[in-house]
Amino acid sequence: MSGRADVERVLAAVADGSGNPLVTPAQITAFATEGDWVGIGVSVEPTIDDLRKLQRALMAAHGGTVELRTPMRVYRGGRGFGEGRHVIAVLGGKGGVGKSTIAANLGITLSAMGMTVGLLDGDIHAPDMPHMLGIRPIDRPKRAMRTLFGQGIPLPSRRQRPVVKHGLESWSIGFVTPDGVPPAWTGHLMIAGLLRHLVFDVAWDADVLLIDAPPGTGDEIQAMTRDLPLSGAVFVTTPQDLAQMDAERTLTLLNERGVPVIGMVQNMAALTCPHCGEPIDLFASSERLADAGVPILGRVPFDVQLSVSADQGIPLVLGNPRGPVALEFARIGAAVRKWIRAVGDEA
Numbered sequence: 001m002s003g004r005a006d007v008e009r010v011l012a013a014v015a016d017g018s019g020n021p022l023v024t025p026a027q028i029t030a031f032a033t034e035g036d037w038v039g040i041g042v043s044v045e046p047t048i049d050d051l052r053k054l055q056r057a058l059m060a061a062h063g064g065t066v067e068l069r070t071p072m073r074v075y076r077g078g079r080g081f082g083e084g085r086h087v088i089a090v091l092g093g094k095g096g097v098g099k100s101t102i103a104a105n106l107g108i109t110l111s112a113m114g115m116t117v118g119l120l121d122g123d124i125h126a127p128d129m130p131h132m133l134g135i136r137p138i139d140r141p142k143r144a145m146r147t148l149f150g151q152g153i154p155l156p157s158r159r160q161r162p163v164v165k166h167g168l169e170s171w172s173i174g175f176v177t178p179d180g181v182p183p184a185w186t187g188h189l190m191i192a193g194l195l196r197h198l199v200f201d202v203a204w205d206a207d208v209l210l211i212d213a214p215p216g217t218g219d220e221i222q223a224m225t226r227d228l229p230l231s232g233a234v235f236v237t238t239p240q241d242l243a244q245m246d247a248e249r250t251l252t253l254l255n256e257r258g259v260p261v262i263g264m265v266q267n268m269a270a271l272t273c274p275h276c277g278e279p280i281d282l283f284a285s286s287e288r289l290a291d292a293g294v295p296i297l298g299r300v301p302f303d304v305q306l307s308v309s310a311d312q313g314i315p316l317v318l319g320n321p322r323g324p325v326a327l328e329f330a331r332i333g334a335a336v337r338k339w340i341r342a343v344g345d346e347a
């Protein structure tokens with residue numbers, strides 16, 4: 001199959017429960033092809049199950065890669081990001097609890113375990129990831145973001161390549177927002193569109209795309225949980241009750257939207273006493289999230305080295321790969337990998 005007429009025929013043959021085609025030829029709004037890739041835009045909004053049916057029918061006829069774009073979604077197979085590929089949000093209610101730090105170190109850990117990992121800086125208002133990964137301004141992409149905002153479906157060869165650093169693919173809105181300047185992206189639709197572009201119009205090779213999420217339950221989190229194909233979420237929180245209260249709000253949102261929670265990382269739970277080696281609790285330990293049934297993936301101690309290495313652009317699991325923090329990340333990474341393998345492509 002290569003032409004639009006073939007696509008129309010295949011799509012028209014996929015019917016809903018009452019025998020009507022899910023997509024009629026008149027509902028096809030865009031068609032693009034390059035090599036063995038086909039991109040199809042439609043004006044209707046089928047359910048994810050119906051998108052899967054349509055995509056499978058096209059794949060059976062065509063082989064290669066098929067990408068369907070509806071007004072609200074992009075669907076490439078599996079849960080949306082592609083067959084066997086997963087988008088995982090790293091989030092927590094509060095700012096400053098260590099989401100970005102955990103996301104960067106977890107990404108490197110998963111990559112060291114042999115996965116192909118991407119890290120998307122989803123914090124539009126505080127894009128810290130380039131700094132944490134040591135991606136200097138000179139290494140950042142020069143092309144303006146608006147080239148990603150074109151109409152229609154961008155051809156694979158025209159998509160922006162992510163920056164590769166420390167074996168991780170990464171992309172940040174910070175690449176195109178000068179340091180110290182507030183972002184111009186506001187409003188739910190614009191943010192939803194921007195996030196979708198960052199996930200689908202950047203040429204990720206990653207099988208696991210971690211999104212470093214902003215705090216709170218604002219527009220970005222709303223858009224992420226509603227408009228992105230999240231396979232799951234990793235919570236980052238400190239054991240403090242206040243932080244967990246905020247995380248609980250985010251948890252409610254995830255439950256409402258049907259996003260599975262992989263588990264939580266308790267960050268800055270304790271400090272190892274430099275004199276006697278005993279752990280010192282830094283916050284009164286709250287059990288709110290654990291009580292809500294969220295499994296604990298690991299506990300990362302307060303370690304000054306974590307922030308020093310972040311400022312040097314070398315996440316600590318790389319800077320000190322045999323240290324206690326790296327060992328804890330190995331445990332967290334193994335739990336995440338196990339979860340990913342268990343969900344596989346089940347939908």
Ligand code: ADP
Pocket residue numbers: 094095096097098099100101102128267268300301302303304305306307308310
């Ligand atoms: P968030 O993304 O949730 O806002 P960050 O990852 O930016 O949080 O972390 C906030 C600050 O705390 C940063 O300066 C970071 O280096 C530091 N930090 C995070 N986790 C730890 C830790 N376990 N030990 C010491 N400092 C940490």
Ligand code: MG
Pocket residue numbers: 099100101123126128212213214
């Ligand atoms: Mg952050």
